[in-house]
Amino acid sequence: QGGMGRVFLAEDRRLNRRVAIKVLNASAPSGGDRTLILREARAIARLSHPNIASVHDVVEQDGRTHIVMEFLEGETLAARLAHGPMSIDDVFTLSTQMAAGLGHAHKHGLVHCDFKPANVFITRDGVAKLLDFGLARLVKSGTADESEHLGASPTLIRQRAGTPGYMSPEHMKGEPLDARSDVYSFGIVLYEMASSQRHGAGAPALLEPSVPPVLRPIVAKSLAPNREDRFQSAAELETELRAVVRRAESPFRFLSTRRTLAAAAGVVLLAGLA
Secondary structure, three states, X not given: OOOOEEEEEEEEOOOOEEEEEXXXXXXXXXXXXXXXXXXXXXXXXXXXXXXXXXXXXXXXXXXXXXXXXXOOOEEEHHHHHHOOOOOHHHHHHHHHHHHHHHHHHHHOOEEOOOOOHHHEEEEOOOOEEEOOOOOOEEOOOOOHHHHHHHOOOHHHHHOOOOOHHHOOHHHHOXXXXXXXXXXXXXXXXXXXXXXXXXXXXXXOOOOOOOOOOOOHHHHHHHOOOOHHHOOOOHHHHHHHHHHHHHHHOOOOXXXXXXXXXXXXXXXXXXXXXX
């Protein structure tokens, strides 16, 4: 159970599979149970990506609307962070997948608007899946009506619906949102993954020394107060994460500077003897 709804494990007897069924809480923001569920379903239906949880169907019963989604086994990123520090390999593996899923949404004009550890699921196979597009906003639509149907309504945006600790400055001010707003939220999540600090109160004033040096520039750029200074989309963020991983795959990546020079000298000597 979360702030917006409850998720139940169910059995699809027609296709003989287990599914997850989501229903909104009675305390969810006004706008109609059916309307909010349809918005989320339509938002996710536009997307098809291995790092985004998929929607199977929307059903109505006893006056309530339910969204039927793929069943995932594992835990949320929030639960994983509660277990303790993450290895740098896990940080890169999961954050790259998260950026890929978010980048796919951005490519299709969707801004998640509520990106946080609780909305990232890690399967038992180590695959990151983005959840809960209930507040997603369509920013590349041709008409206001389309934006109404596929993303959160302007009313919810003006009410600054979301999770305050992970909102961008422009989100907190109720300004128009775009992909760079998700990048800011991603930066806070990446900071938590890299530093093992449960922040959740907005961007840190100073980066913890525990944040690995290779990640500090990425986190800092993602958290730039001015959106013009951030990565312009999650796809750009993913590209930078993968570039860092490639650079780290040097055979001397675990050596200190002195040892690297000594190793390089040894290679030259062996080459000369050969």
